[in-house]
Amino acid sequence: MTRALVVETPGPLALVEDLGRPGFAHLGVTGSGALDRGAARLANRLVGNPDGAAIVEVLVGGFRARFTGGACWFAVTGAWGAVALDGRDVAPYTAVRAPDGGVLELGPAVRGLRYSLAVRGGVDEPPVLGSRSRDTLAGLGPEPLGPGRVLAIGAEPGASVPLIDQEAAFAPPDGAVTVALRPGPRTDWFTDAAQATLFEAPWRLSEQADRIGARLVGPALARREAGELASEATVPGSVQVAGDGRPTILLADRPVTGGYPVIAIVADSSLDAVAQSRPGQELRFRHA
Known part of the structure; x- marks a missing residue:
C-alpha cells in the first residue's frame, strides 16, 4: 500500500510547497515556494529528505492529518505551538516516527505564523513547471488542502534519518x-x-x-x-x-x-x- 497523509482538518490554510519554480518570470510566473525557506529545509533535513522535497505549509495551526499505508517519519519546524501525535505531545524540530494510522495535530501557533511539516519521502503531488509549490496568485500547483485530501508520500530517500534526533529550536520572536x-x-x-x-x-x-x-x-x-x-x-x-x-x-x-x-x-x-x-x-x- 502506498504511504499517504490524509488531511482531516486543514486549518485556515494548508498548502503544498517546495523551494519554488524559478526561471519562468518571462512567462509571467513567479518563483513561489515556501515562505520560510529555512524552516522547510530544516524539516526536510531532519527526516533525511533533500532540501527541495515538498512539505506542507500550515498557516497558524488547527491542522489534523492521519498517516496511512505504513509508518512514516515526520518533522515540524517554523512556527511554535503544540504538536501532538495520537494525543501525546511531541517535540518540534525533531524527527518523529508515526505509526500506520497515527494522527498528527498542530495546535494554534503561539509564536510565528507558518508551520513547515516534512514527511520522509516528501509530499508526492504532481509537479507543475518543475515544482510542487502552490502559487496563490496565479493558481498554479496543488490546490489548497481540504478535509479528505489524500497526499501521497514519496519513496524512501537515499539518506537515512540523521543520528541527531533534534536540532536547536529557536521559536520565532514575539517582540520586535x-x-x-x-x-x-x-x-x-x-x-x-x-x-x-x-x-x-x-x-x-x-x-x-x-x-x-x-x-x-x-x-x-x-x-x-x-x-x-x-x-x-x-x-x-x-x-x-x-x-x-x-x-x-x-x-x-x-x-x-x-x-x-x-x-x-x-x-x-x-x-x-x-x-x-x-x-x-x-x-x-x-x-x-
Whole structure:
C-alpha cells in the first residue's frame, strides 16, 4: 500500500510547497515556494529528505492529518505551538516516527505564523513547471488542502534519518523583528526624510498580509518624484510604496512586475523572519 497523509482538518490554510519554480518570470510566473525557506529545509533535513522535497505549509495551526499505508517519519519546524501525535505531545524540530494510522495535530501557533511539516519521502503531488509549490496568485500547483485530501508520500530517500534526533529550536520572536534592507531601484524617487523615516520609524504588520505581500502600518513615505512609473520587475522582498505612501513587502507569490516604486529590498537573510511575523507585530528596519 502506498504511504499517504490524509488531511482531516486543514486549518485556515494548508498548502503544498517546495523551494519554488524559478526561471519562468518571462512567462509571467513567479518563483513561489515556501515562505520560510529555512524552516522547510530544516524539516526536510531532519527526516533525511533533500532540501527541495515538498512539505506542507500550515498557516497558524488547527491542522489534523492521519498517516496511512505504513509508518512514516515526520518533522515540524517554523512556527511554535503544540504538536501532538495520537494525543501525546511531541517535540518540534525533531524527527518523529508515526505509526500506520497515527494522527498528527498542530495546535494554534503561539509564536510565528507558518508551520513547515516534512514527511520522509516528501509530499508526492504532481509537479507543475518543475515544482510542487502552490502559487496563490496565479493558481498554479496543488490546490489548497481540504478535509479528505489524500497526499501521497514519496519513496524512501537515499539518506537515512540523521543520528541527531533534534536540532536547536529557536521559536520565532514575539517582540520586535529586525529586518535588513538593501537600497531599492527607486530609492531616489523618495525624499531624504522618507528614506530616513523608513529606518527610524516603528512599523507594524497589518492584517493585510498573505503569501503575495505584507502591507505595513506606519507613517506615509513622501515622494520627490511625482511621475508615473512603468511596470518593472519585482523580486521577493521588494518594498513597494503605493500612491498613499504606505509600503508593502512583496513575498513569494507576488506579481512578476509592479507599477509602484520600490524604495528598498528586504535582504534575503531576513525574508524568513518576515514570513513568520504576525499581524500587529513590530518590524524595525536596519541597513543591510
